[in-house]
Amino acid sequence: MALSWRLVPGQALLHRGWDGAFVLYNDLSGDTHLLSEDAMTLLLALRDGDVMPEELAAPELTELLATLRQLDLVEPC
């Protein structure tokens, strides 16, 4: 398990949300993803440095971080 996580450099997190569902443009892959509110909140927190490494290590986030990594949105650091 990684010690910490960060946004993949170059992601501008261009996004828009409606009723708890978000669409996000991935600057690096050119893909667009449909994300939950939890996923979007986590990405924004990573961008803003608003989350501590120990919080990211919580088991509840393991699956979500793995999914975001598969989408090339986050990476371990």
Next chain:
Amino acid sequence: MITVASLTRAQLGERLAGPGIHLRTGRFTTLLRSPIGGVADGIHLLYGDYPLHEGFADFHLDLVRPATLRRWLRPQVSLLYDGRSMFKPLPLDQAFPMFEWGLNWCVSSRANRYLIVHAAVVEKGGRAAILPAPPGSGKSTLCAALVGRGGWRLLSDELTLLRLDDGMLHPLPRPISLKNASIGVIRDYVPGSVMSRAVTDTVKGTVAHVRAPADSVARAVETALPAWVVFPRFEAGAAITAEPMPRAETFMQLAQNCFNYSLLGAEGFTALVGLVERSQGYRFRYGVLDEALAFFDSLPAVS
């Protein structure tokens, strides 16, 4: 303004076989040349209301008979774009449908100042309904009924053009492409419709094209505001259902129906966000055209 109808069929055939015609469809001009009678027949029948221009052309298309031995046995037609063959030749009988498909390809692969959705789009009262759908969903049948009997203006049967700068929908009124059983359905439902000869055994089955209403052609520079995105699905005899869709899902399904979303990148994303925020999406099932038209007239204004 000189239109195609100002030429007799014979004059049109001579022009097409010689210098060609500068055919204006919406904001695009195509320099079209072809010595093939079926092409002249189709243009004469379905494009009478369209202006003829001189000078610059966005697209240069030639429909010719390839000079191979096959011309003696199974004559074929080739489509040349800028003088180059881009597609496999088709049977000669399919020359006019090939022109229609070729012009769709020109717009969908070249007009990248727009976000282009594979969808029909119709307008009433300045508000537009976009109908994206895969082949076989009843999109073109519904589109032909809406403009033939429902009082809606045809912006396009195939290519919805979303302007990137202001989010308005730009018309591209051209003949409506019908396939297989839809041909008879619309012939019966819109008795006054002008329809090209049905061509059999194409990759899409039997196809015929319906002439766009003259009023829609005359208003080809008049943009419309997007208001509804309706994903239609025809099921014979089915009761009508219209399920409102969440915006995020509407966005994702629209993106999947775009020709150049990926090419436009963040600009395409932003344009599509604007479209979705101005529109209400519906998952729509219909089995009876009268009921479908009544639904479209009941669409609530989007705040």
